Each structure stands twice: as C-alpha cells, then as structure tokens.
Amino acid sequence: MTHAVKAENLTKKFGEFVAVDHINFEVQQGEVFGFLGPNGAGKTTTTRMLTGISTPTEGNAEIMGYNIQTQAFQAKEQLGVVTDLSNVYNELTAWENLIFTAKLYGVPKGARAERAQELLEKFGLFDVKNESVSDFSGGMKRRLTIAMALVNDAKVLFLDEPTAALDVQSVRIIRRLIRELNATGTTIFLTTHNMNEANELCDRVAIINQGKIGVIDTPENLKQTIERVHSLEVIFADQRPSLVDDLKTLQAVHEIKKIGEKVRLYTLNPPAAFSDLFDFIVQHDERILSINTLSPSLEDVFLELTGESIVERPKQGKRGSKAGGR
Amino acid sequence: MSNNSGIFERFKKESSRAWAIGWKDIRAYYISPPTLMFGVLFPFALFFTFTVGRNLSIDEMLPVLFSQTVFWASSTVGPVVIPLERRMKTFDRYLSAPMSLMSVILGKSLAGIFFGLLVSILPLIVGFALFQVSIVSIVPFLLGIILSCVAFAAMGIMFASFPTKSVGNIMMPLNFVRIPLLFISGIFIPISTLPPLGQALAVISPLTHTLILIRQGMGVETNTLPMEASIFALLVTSVIFLYVSKQFHEINRKRE
Numbered sequence: 092m093t094h095a096v097k098a099e100n101l102t103k104k105f106g107e108f109v110a111v112d113h114i115n116f117e118v119q120q121g122e123v124f125g126f127l128g129p130n131g132a133g134k135t136t137t138t139r140m141l142t143g144i145s146t147p148t149e150g151n152a153e154i155m156g157y158n159i160q161t162q163a164f165q166a167k168e169q170l171g172v173v174t175d176l177s178n179v180y181n182e183l184t185a186w187e188n189l190i191f192t193a194k195l196y197g198v199p200k201g202a203r204a205e206r207a208q209e210l211l212e213k214f215g216l217f218d219v220k221n222e223s224v225s226d227f228s229g230g231m232k233r234r235l236t237i238a239m240a241l242v243n244d245a246k247v248l249f250l251d252e253p254t255a256a257l258d259v260q261s262v263r264i265i266r267r268l269i270r271e272l273n274a275t276g277t278t279i280f281l282t283t284h285n286m287n288e289a290n291e292l293c294d295r296v297a298i299i300n301q302g303k304i305g306v307i308d309t310p311e312n313l314k315q316t317i318e319r320v321h322s323l324e325v326i327f328a329d330q331r332p333s334l335v336d337d338l339k340t341l342q343a344v345h346e347i348k349k350i351g352e353k354v355r356l357y358t359l360n361p362p363a364a365f366s367d368l369f370d371f372i373v374q375h376d377e378r379i380l381s382i383n384t385l386s387p388s389l390e391d392v393f394l395e396l397t398g399e400s401i402v403e404r405p406k407q408g409k410r411g412s413k414a415g416g417r
Numbered sequence: 418m419s420n421n422s423g424i425f426e427r428f429k430k431e432s433s434r435a436w437a438i439g440w441k442d443i444r445a446y447y448i449s450p451p452t453l454m455f456g457v458l459f460p461f462a463l464f465f466t467f468t469v470g471r472n473l474s475i476d477e478m479l480p481v482l483f484s485q486t487v488f489w490a491s492s493t494v495g496p497v498v499i500p501l502e503r504r505m506k507t508f509d510r511y512l513s514a515p516m517s518l519m520s521v522i523l524g525k526s527l528a529g530i531f532f533g534l535l536v537s538i539l540p541l542i543v544g545f546a547l548f549q550v551s552i553v554s555i556v557p558f559l560l561g562i563i564l565s566c567v568a569f570a571a572m573g574i575m576f577a578s579f580p581t582k583s584v585g586n587i588m589m590p591l592n593f594v595r596i597p598l599l600f601i602s603g604i605f606i607p608i609s610t611l612p613p614l615g616q617a618l619a620v621i622s623p624l625t626h627t628l629i630l631i632r633q634g635m636g637v638e639t640n641t642l643p644m645e646a647s648i649f650a651l652l653v654t655s656v657i658f659l660y661v662s663k664q665f666h667e668i669n670r671k672r673e
Contacts, residue, residue, distance in 0.1 A: 105672070139673075144512040146670040164427070167515035178506040182445035194437035195514040197430055 093156040095120045095247050095278035096141060100150035103136050110136045112302040113150065120155075120246075123269065123279040125293035125310075127286070127393060133302040134282045135175055138251050141280070142172045154247055168196070171245030175252045175282075177232035181225040185216050185235055188224060189242055196243035210238040214264065230261035237265060241272070248272060251282040266292060286393055298396050305396040313392045322385045323356045323364055328378035337375065341367040355385070431520040438511065438520075439527025442498050447532060451497045451584050457536055460489035467605045475548045480631045481604055482540040487562055488624055491533030491569035492576075492595065495525055496587040499577035512670065522574055522662050529570025530563075537562055550635065557644045558634020564651040565627035571658035572623070578665030580673065598624050623654040 096118035103111040111133040118124040128134045139145035141152045143159045143166065152159045157166035179188050189207035198206060211217040214234040224232065233253070240248060250269070254262045269292055273279055283289055289296050290310045297307040306313065327334060330352060338347050343363035344356045358364035361384060372379060446452055464482050502508040511521040544550030552558050576591040600606055601615050602624035608616055619625045626647035633644055642650075 139509075142513045144509050144670070145673055146667075148671070164515050164517070167513060170513060170515075172509075172513045174506055174509055176506045178509060180441070180445060180507055181505065182449075183441070187441075187444070191437060191441050192510070195434055195510065195516070197434070197515065 093120070094118060094153065095122065095155060096124070096280055097153040098137070098141065098150070099152070101137065101140055101147055101152055102149035103133070103140060103145065104148045109302050111140070111147075111299075114299070114302075114304045116297055116304060116307055118247075118278060118280060120278055121273070121276050122294045123273050123281060123292050125289035125296035126280065126282045126299065127284060127289055127296050128299040129284060132299045134284075134299060135251055137299070138174075138249055138280070138282055142170055142249055143167055144172075144174075168243075169246045171240035171243065171248040173237050173240045173248070173250045173253055175255075177229065177236040179224050179227075179232050179235050179239070181223070184221050184223055185211060185227070186220040188235060188239060192239040193242045198243055206242055210241060213268070214238045230257050233257055234261060234264065237268070245277065247278045247280065249280045249282075252284070253281070254283075254285065254288060298393060300396065314387045321358055321361045321387065323358065323361065323368060324381075324383045324385055325354050325356065325368065326352055326380040326382075327354065328380055338371065341371060343367050431516055434514065434516040435520040435524035435527065438524025439531070442494065442525065442528035443531060446494065446498050446501075446528065447535075449497060451588075452493055452532070455497070455588065456490040456493035456532060457486075459493075460485040460536075463489075463599070475544075475550075476635070476637050479540060479544050479548070479550060480628060480635055480637055483537055483562065483631045484565070484602075484604060484624060484628045485599070486536045486540055487533045487565045487627060488569050488595070488598075490536035491529045491566045492573035492591065494529040494532045495570060495573035495577045496591055497584055498528065499525065499574070500582055500584045500587055503580070504582035518666055519659070519663055522659060522666065525577075526567070526570040526574050526659070529573050530566040533566035533569060534562065537566075552634055553636030554634050556634070557630040557647075560644075560648055560651075561627055561630025561634055564630075564648060564655070565623065568623045568627075568651045568655040568658065571655050571662065575658045575662045575665070578662045578669065580669045598622050601625075603628050621650075623651055626650045 094117045096116075098114055098116050100113045100115060101111060102109070102113050114133075114137065126134055126137065136145065140147045141154070141159065143163055146160065154166040155169040157169065159166045180191070183191065186207060189210060190203055193203040193206060207220075208217065211220050214237070216231060216235060216238070219227070219231070224235065227235065237250070237253060240250075253265050253269075257265070266288070269279055269281070279292075281289070281293060293310060295307060295309050296313065298305045298313075335347055335349055335354065338344070338354065338356065341356065341364065343360050344358050344367065346357035348355045348357070356364055356368065365384075368382075371377070460482075464478075464485050468478050468481065499508065511524075512518075541550075573591065576594075577587050579587060579590070581587060601611065601618045602608075602622045603619065604624065608619045608625065611619060620642075626642075629642060629647045630644060630651075
C-alpha cells in the first residue's frame with residue numbers, strides 16, 4: 092500500500108544553518124502520526140516542505156505516492172493544511188472563507204454551499220457565518236482554519252499545533268474531530284509539543300530535535316524505553332519540613348521531588364520502593380492522604396531524548412530562515 | 418486525444434482557481450486604505466499637481482490622466498495585498514493549494530487589472546460628461562488601457578515578490594521606480610524635449626506605450642511609434658514582469 096506521507100533525506104538549510112537535517116520517515120494511510128519537538132526543532136519547517144509551501148534544500152517528499160515537487164498538483168489535491176497560525180481572511184465572512192477555499196481546491200460548484208454549511212455546523216460557527224472573521228475570537232478563528240482545511244475531504248490532513256492557546260471547549264471539539272476524521276480513514280499528521288495530546292491521539296510519534304529525528308515509535312513503546320522514571324506519588328498528612336530528608340533513607344528510591352503538597356519518589360523498582368515506603372510509614376507513624384504509582388509519561392521520554400534542558404535554537408532572520416514558529 | 422483533454426482539464430482548473438484568487442482580492446482589498454490612497458488619490462493628486470496652471474488643452478490633459486490612473490491603480494493592488502497576506506500567512510494557502518505558482522501570480526494580477534480598468538472609468542466619465550471627449554479609434558484606446566492594466570498589474574506583483582510583510586517595504590522601492598517613469602514617459606515632460614538617454618529610456622518604459630496608444634485612440638496627434646510597436650512592447654513587458662515574479666517566488670520558496 093502507498094504511504095500517505097514519505098520523507099526521504101528531507102533537508103532544509105538557511106544559509107549555514109541546518110533547520111532540518113536529512114530526515115526520513117513514512118506515515119501509513121489511516122494513521123495519526125505525531126511530530127513532536129521543542130520550539131525551533133524543525134517541526135514547522137518540515138511541515139512546510141511536506142505541504143509544498145517551502146522547497147527542500149535536499150531530499151524528497153511524497154503525499155499518497157505523488158512527489159510534492161514534481162507532481163505538486165496531484166499531491167496537493169490530497170492535502171488539507173492547518174498551519175501554525177490561524178490564517179483566515181479577516182476581511183471576509185466565515186462563509187466566504189469556506190467558499191473561497193472550496194474554489195481553490197476545486198470543489199464542484201453545486202457541492203460548495205452544502206459542504207460549507209456542514210462544516211460551519213460541525214464547528215459551531217453556523218450562527219456567525221455572515222459575520223466578518225475579524226470579529227472572531229482566537230478559538231473561533233482556529234476552528235474556522237480547520238474547517239477550511241477539511242473543505243476538500245483531504246486524504247491527508249496536516250495539523251500544525253491545532254490546539255495551541257485555545258480554550259478547553261475548542262480543544263475538546265478539535266480533538267474529537269481528529270478522532271472522527273481518523274475513524275473515517277483520514278491520515279493525520281499532527282505537529283505538536285503537547286505531550287498529552289500526542290499520547291492521547293497518536294498511533295505513532297516521531298521526536299525531532301535540532302533538525303534530526305531522535306526516535307519514531309508508538310507512545311507506549313517509547314514510554315517503556317525509559318525505566319528510570321517510574322515513580323510513586325504520595326501526599327502525606329503531615330507536611331513537615333524535614334519530610335524529604337527523612338525519605339532519603341528509602342533504599343529503592345533514587346530521587347525525590349517535592350511538587351506542591353505531593354512527594355514524588357523515583358525508582359527503578361516500584362515494588363521494592365513501595366515496600367520501603369510502607370515500612371517508613373509504619374516506623375514514622377505517618378498518615379497518608381493518597382498514593383499513586385506513575386508510569387513514565389511521553390513528556391519524560393521527550394525530555395530523555397531531547398535533554399533535560401531543551402536547546403531552543405534561535406529563529407533565523409528573514410533572509411535565512413526558519414519560517415513559522417509561534 | 419486524452420492527453421489534450423487532460424491539458425484542457427488542467428487549464429480549466431488552473432484558470433478557475435486563478436479567477437477565485439482575483440475575485441477574492443477584489444472583494445477583500447479594493448476599499449482598503451492603502452489601495453485607495455496609492456491607487457486612486459495619488460494619480461489624481463499628481464495629475465492636478467502637474468497640470469493645473471500649465472495652460473494645457475483638455476485634449477492634451479485627458480490622455481495623461483487616463484495613463485496615470487491606469488498606471489497607478491493597476492500597479493498598486495498587488496503590492497498592498499501580498500505583504501498583508503504574507504503577514505497573515507494567508508499567502509501560504511495558495512502555495513499549498515493544488516495550483517501552479519503562475520496561476521497564483523495571474524490570479525493576484527487579475528485584481529490589479531480590474532482595479533485599473535475600474536479606476537480608469539472615472540476620467541472617462543468626466544471626459545464624456547464635461548468635455549465631450551470622443552474616442553476616434555477604439556482599438557488602440559481599448560488595447561492601450563487593457564494591456565497597460567495587465568503590464569502594470571504584473572509590475573506591481575513583481576515588486577510584491579520581495580519577501581516582506583510590510584506594505585511600506587514594497588511601496589518605497591515601487592514608487593522609487595514609478596515616479597521617475599512619469600518623467601521619462603511623456604506624461605509631464607514631452608519625450609522630444611528629453612536628453613538622448615531619456616529618450617532611449619522612454620522607448621523601454623511601458624508607460625510611454627500606454628500614452629501613445631491612448632493618444633492615438635483619442636485622435637491626439639502623436640508622431641511617435643506605430644500602434645503595433647506599442648502593443649508589442651506592452652505584451653513583452655507583461656510577460657517579463659510575470660516571469661520575473663514567478664522566479665522571485667520560486668527563490669522565496671527555497672529561502673523560506
């Protein structure tokens with residue numbers, strides 16, 4: 092079966108600065124593929140190359156088997172693109188924005204109005220369809236941007252930080268929609284630095300840092316690769332100052348962090364750590380309000396792979412540089 | 418046969434999408450302040466600045482007014498729209514849409530072409546209503562206006578290919594070229610009175626050919642080039658401007 096998205100040695104240089112460095116990956120049809128990385132890692136630059144907005148310095152990209160450079164027309168007919176900014180036409184109404192996008196993607200004249208109405212209703216914008224977009228809130232503009240990307244029933248949908256800086260209601264609508272679209276066979280390429288979002292939505296994730304892909308795997312497999320971050324999270328009734336020092340006597344715990352009223356005990360051996368903790372509670376006559384065992388999160392994996400102190404690469408100047416970013 | 422129908426289908430798709438861009442720009446940007454200022458107020462203000470008190474006949478003044486309005490109006494829309502769309506990242510929409518870069522550029526030019534045509538109607542109405550202007554030869558007159566709208570819209574798009582998000586960054590170099598063109602194209606100073614270098618530059622200025630064709634259409638005596646030469650000159654400059662625009666945009670895509 093043809094891959095939905097394929098990147099081969101994809102590279103982007105801005106002068107001497109290598110923003111994306113010979114990356115390779117394939118996204119299967121029907122997959123939700125997460126593309127994770129810190130700011131300046133090369134996520135948006137990669138997305139811009141994959142969608143034909145920017146020309147790669149080296150390498151190739153394919154969308155549903157069509158080369159984005161040499162078969163651009165056919166490749167772009169398969170695409171829906173949501174860029175990192177809500178790039179709607181503020182001078183037009185929501186309705187006009189959708190109809191214009193439908194024309195750009197060659198939606199037949201008879202189907203445009205029906206499709207526009209369906210999308211506006213789905214995104215809760217139908218009541219304001221004739222209002223100028225310049226009066227919309229950030230969340231409404233974001234929803235309209237996504238609606239515009241869906242107007243042509245794209246086979247592959249690129250979403251660059253779709254839920255960033257949105258209210259809870261809009262985030263829920265968008266995440267639900269991603270699941271619904273994926274259930275109908277749409278391939279989703281989701282660029283995000285929200286680990287929970289990637290964990291919740293993605294079949295596989297790629298982690299990119301400083302222009303290179305560190306790893307590609309399922310969220311669960313990635314989490315299992317780092318054992319050190321199993322932990323017990325405990326809330327003691329007595330929040331005395333010496334508590335953390337006292338807990339340092341636990342043999343199976345190698346790191347202790349106080350996070351608000353919670354104490355997090357990191358361990359390589361959770362059963363042993365639990366046993367040590369139980370002894371500690373009995374010995375010190377502690378009263379416990381809650382105990383939770385925590386598995387490694389995708390965020391832990393991310394930090395493990397990209398380094399605890401993330402290197403945010405500076406954005407380059409106009410003439411040489413990373414486009415995008417927020 | 419199927420290859421021909423494939424090409425025809427593709428041409429139909431590209432044209433309809435280019436038209437969609439043009440129509441959207443007309444809807445969205447015609448009444449924006451920079452468009453009105455540089456496209457409407459500026460040519461009329463300049464016209465009155467250089468004609469009032471010079472004791473010119475209406476036959477001499479109206480071709481200048483027509484040429485000026487076509488020149489300024491057509492070349493203004495692209496430089497206003499494209500930087501704004503770059504700032505809002507709406508320009509990226511065209512680059513990721515299934516259409517060629519040339520169709521995007523032609524679509525963007527359409528708004529300038531129609532704006533030029535629209536604004537040039539104003540002096541025509543004034544001429545007919547107040548001065549009983551008559552068009553002696555309709556072909557050079559119409560071709561002069563239409564081809565000039567295409568050439569100057571393309572010129573505006575070419576300048577707007579400079580990758581900036583500020584309208585001012587485009588308008589400054591554009592005006593740096595537009596204003597001198599007024600002085601070497603016979604608009605304010607007769608070409609015959611220019612020094613030899615000025616006269617040579619006048620021949621390659623598209624605005625000279627606009628004025629020649631409009632003067633011929635209005636029956637104002639002009640002992641310069643034949644109509645065919647001016648039509649050819651405007652067509653060639655249009656193609657050059659569009660080609661250069663496309664090349665600039667290709668470079669931008671590599672650098673951005």
